[in-house]
Every structure is written in C-alpha cells, then in structure tokens.
Amino acid sequence: MNLSLPIALAALAVSSPVPDLPDSTSPAFAAAVDAAAREAGGAVIGVAAAHIESGRRLSIRGGERFQMASVFKVPVAIATLGAVEKGALGLEQEVEIRPADRRKVGPLYDAWKPGMRVTVGRMVDVMLVDSDNTAADKLIALLGGPPAVEKALVSRGVTGVRISLDEKGMDAAMKRDLVAFERGAENGASPDAVARMLLRLYRGELLSRLRTDFVLGAMRRCATGDRRLRAGFPKGTEVLDKTGTVGSCANDAGIVSLPDGTHVVLAVFVRGGADAAARDAAIASVARAAWRAFAPEPAAFGGASRRASLRAWSSP
Numbered sequence: 001m002n003l004s005l006p007i008a009l010a011a012l013a014v015s016s017p018v019p020d021l022p023d024s025t026s027p028a029f030a031a032a033v034d035a036a037a038r039e040a041g042g043a044v045i046g047v048a049a050a051h052i053e054s055g056r057r058l059s060i061r062g063g064e065r066f067q068m069a070s071v072f073k074v075p076v077a078i079a080t081l082g083a084v085e086k087g088a089l090g091l092e093q094e095v096e097i098r099p100a101d102r103r104k105v106g107p108l109y110d111a112w113k114p115g116m117r118v119t120v121g122r123m124v125d126v127m128l129v130d131s132d133n134t135a136a137d138k139l140i141a142l143l144g145g146p147p148a149v150e151k152a153l154v155s156r157g158v159t160g161v162r163i164s165l166d167e168k169g170m171d172a173a174m175k176r177d178l179v180a181f182e183r184g185a186e187n188g189a190s191p192d193a194v195a196r197m198l199l200r201l202y203r204g205e206l207l208s209r210l211r212t213d214f215v216l217g218a219m220r221r222c223a224t225g226d227r228r229l230r231a232g233f234p235k236g237t238e239v240l241d242k243t244g245t246v247g248s249c250a251n252d253a254g255i256v257s258l259p260d261g262t263h264v265v266l267a268v269f270v271r272g273g274a275d276a277a278a279r280d281a282a283i284a285s286v287a288r289a290a291w292r293a294f295a296p297e298p299a300a301f302g303g304a305s306r307r308a309s310l311r312a313w314s315s316p
Helices: 005-010 026-039 069-086 107-111 120-129 133-143 146-155 167-176 178-182 191-203 209-220 276-294 304-314
Strands: 044-051 057-060 094-096 117-119 239-246 249-257 263-271
Touching: 026 044, 026 057, 026 276, 044 191, 044 276, 069 120, 069 133, 069 146, 069 191, 069 209, 069 239, 069 249, 107 120, 107 133, 117 120, 120 133, 120 209, 133 146, 133 167, 167 178, 191 209, 191 249, 191 263, 209 239, 209 249, 249 276, 263 276
Parallel strands: none
Antiparallel strands: 044 057, 044 263, 094 117, 239 249, 249 263
C-alpha cells in the first residue's frame, strides 16, 4: 500500500461546502470525449473525474445511467467487507463451491473440483483482480442476495448504484431485454455515482482503514484492464481500477496517481460503437484526455474552495 495514503487522506479535511468553481479545461475535455466517441463508431460515453486533493471535477454525461457490468463487483466487495467488520462474515471463513455455484470466467471456475472450499477473503480478491464471476455470485448469496447488497451500500450513504442482479441474473436479463439491460435498467449506475463511491472508498469513509486497504490493494492488481484506463496513462503510472464488460458495454473505473503524488478518480462507461476493440480504445483515449486535464500544473488546481466543492459533491 502507498505509504503516502494516510497523509493524502488527512489533507482532505475541508470547510463548509460551496458551489463548484468553473473549469476552464471543460471544453477541451468535452471535445476529447466527443472525438473518442466518434472514433469508436458512434459510441455513447459517460465520464466522471475528480481530483481528490483539490476538488476539481469534470463530468460528461456523468449523470446518465449506464450498465455497470463487472464494475458492480466493487460495491459487492464493499458490502462484503462491511459484513466482515460487523462480524457476520470472516475473511478466513471457508465456503464450499458447489457445481451449481460455478460461473464461467475466473480462476475459481478454472480450478474447481468436487469439495472445493475457498475463503471469503480469497473470493473478494479474485473477484476484483480477475473479475471472477463464481466468487461474485457466491459472495452475493452469502450477503443475502442483490437487494441485501444494495441495502448495505445505502446504509453507508452510497446512492445511485443499483444492485438488483447477480451474474446469473444478468445473463437472464440480457435475454429478456438486451437494450434495457445495456442502458442500466438493472445493475445500473451513473459515472458520477460510481466516482463518488470510489472517492468515499479511497477516503476511508465506507470501511475501516484496514478493509479499505484490502479493497484498494486488490484493485491495484486488476488483471483485466491493460487496454483501457491503464493504456491511456504513462507507463508505470499507479492505477487502482475495476473493469466491466458485457454485450456492447465496456467500462473502467478507478483511481490514478499523478506525478505530483495527488490522485484522480475516473469512471468511464462506454455503450455501443464499432466493436470491443473500439470501446477499449475509447476508454484509453478518455484516460489520456483526463491525464492532460489534471496532470499539468497541479498547483493551479488547489484551494480550500475546490476541496469544499468536492466534499459537497461526494457527500451522501
């Protein structure tokens, strides 16, 4: 874990909320997102970005609902670690993976054998790092089903993130009405809502510091996003993210460290377009635009008023 994290978190103490300040780079950022959408074959792109330490924000279609796909595994992880903190689950608690529990994609599916038992902690880890679907559905079941996951989030002040289906349920929903599903009728969220959730997670407002570090550490090792956000940043940039892919939807949401040691929360959701490669490229293009918008002249971004604005935006 980055040792500068506690210092960064301490710097987020702010005064009373004030209206957001105008952003002189918004037109350039909007133009870059529009260009990425055109180059992807007419994809619909929603973006929310927030510079954590200064409060500077950018949002393009940020309030629109998109299909989260496997990005929903971050809120599942938050709900699971919350249950661990309450004593309802234990990270070392072993759970049997039965044949009916198996879901395609992920190391648990690949390594399954009769009588296989896996700890809750291992399931959270592979769910975030490898996007393991077996782990996701087993954890959701342990929590009491999708409604219980959403209830756990709401109890922590996380709103605008709908958890109504597990992986098996998503497959069924796609068959019923693919258009509605891809527009986020089920398991949908806006880029703004996901960015707020990640911001509060990073700050340690949703879980204890120990459990927060567990989630962020797994996101740092995300193995599914090399062609998305990570492809848009300079080599060696630290990124903590979670991807999502289903149908004609491709997403990536996470936290990136800038050269000056500050951080940006970035959530990019893409729907439609030419094909999967075009959607991946669009996410990378938006990441490059976000880097250009936030990395230069970091000292110019700050001030108590901007931090207060971010506090108002991120408050439940």
